[in-house]
Amino acid sequence: MKILKTIEEVRAQVKAWRKENLTVGLVPTMGYLHEGHQSLILKSVEQNDRTVVSIFVNPMQFGPAEDLESYPRDLQADAELCEKAGADVIFHPEPEEMYRPGFCSYVNMTGLPDALCGLTRPVHFKGVCTVVNKLFHIVTPDRAYFGEKDAQQLAIIRRMVMDLNMDIEIVGCPIVREADGLAKSSRNIYLTKEERQAAVVLSRAVTFGKHKIEEGCRDAKEIVEAMKALIAAEPLADIEYVEMVNMDTMQPIDKVQGTVLCAMAVRFGKARLIDNFICQL
């Protein structure tokens, strides 16, 4: 496995693969990899001849008051995980490599980024769209892998690829959880021991919400309010939102039908955690 730091090196590598008619998968990450990322890499290795994992803490998708500086980094551990999972290349550029002097272009969309996480993170999805667009041009993958944990991001990336006619298959992969249910996240590292215990309330709310739908409840408001009550009973939990939306448009729904995303963002101390479930009716 190679660790490449420049766009030119990645391009040259991918072009060499293309000459051999090999397919290429891309797993875009911000590093500090966990079993969630691992599942994406394994999926890419399974579906493509070669797999590139990008590790780049993208400044453009962090707001001024967010955790860009403190975002956890551990390239050595990441490299071990990638190698073990069968990745062929890590692309690990410096910010200066990705954002050259005079950089001023961006990719964005109306609607989808304004809901859910976009309400408190107004520049986030513009940064995500832009960097993913760049990574797609650098790596030119056949397929790219994203976790369903970032469900809004996944919907936005799918929309961008469709709208801008990018010839790339977007593969969404299920949330990977700890033994007690907490969704794996690089940001779980921010949790104190007490917060870590409290945070399990998110996956409990997910299970509870799913169960209500299985039981026949179709009233989005009723489900959301019950989930909120469950989370609010945990004193360390500070709810940012719990919402049910149409998976394609991110618009709030009244009645559970079609493909529905039930998503939440909740703060525990310094950590802002998200969790969700997608249901198809």
Next chain:
Amino acid sequence: MKILKTIEEVRAQVKAWRKENLTVGLVPTMGYLHEGHQSLILKSVEQNDRTVVSIFVNPMQFGPAEDLESYPRDLQADAELCEKAGADVIFHPEPEEMYRPGFCSYVNMTGLPDALCGLTRPVHFKGVCTVVNKLFHIVTPDRAYFGEKDAQQLAIIRRMVMDLNMDIEIVGCPIVREADGLAKSSRNIYLTKEERQAAVVLSRAVTFGKHKIEEGCRDAKEIVEAMKALIAAEPLADIEYVEMVNMDTMQPIDKVQGTVLCAMAVRFGKARLIDNFICQL
């Protein structure tokens, strides 16, 4: 030469070419082709194994009060010109093919689109960036050809390609002029006989501005004011702007040095015409 109307057909055609290791040039146009477009097609045919000309009057780059509806169209004449010039494919999609239901993504940049034409055409370059980005993904050309007449557009496309790491060479081609100097433009069709005669004042201003620099004048304001006076002496001319800017940043300059764009937009009746010269010192 084929005329293709769907994205799928173009993709299939380009993939077939790629299998034969052929290079592909793209000439994005809005149709109603003239010798300016012809020069781009000829350049592409010279530099690439295959050439695609896209003909698409892109609604997204017209403001609500602009000439989207009246923009001249003549596919048959365009097809003849393309065939004669050696193009292999015309891509001529309907707006519904390019903008599917729910379309909401866009590409834009800060700075460059806010100067010159962007001041009176605030949505124009966002529409240009978005449609060119789409066309680049659909055709995946090795090279794409743009006229220097749309100098701000050329600077913006170059910036987009650089910033978003699109692996495409952007080739700018010189302005093609009528015998009396008027820059070729599809919009010249809007001119009455009197306006057509008056419009030659633009190229006269260009020649005059160039001449002043050749004579040693480096004062941008002096040059611009003299050019404005020359144009204003023509009663049918209604000046929107005459400006000298840095070619890379579109920022106004005081002193003529480096690569400078001297650009103007002037109305003659219904027609809004542009002209410019680029000088390197």
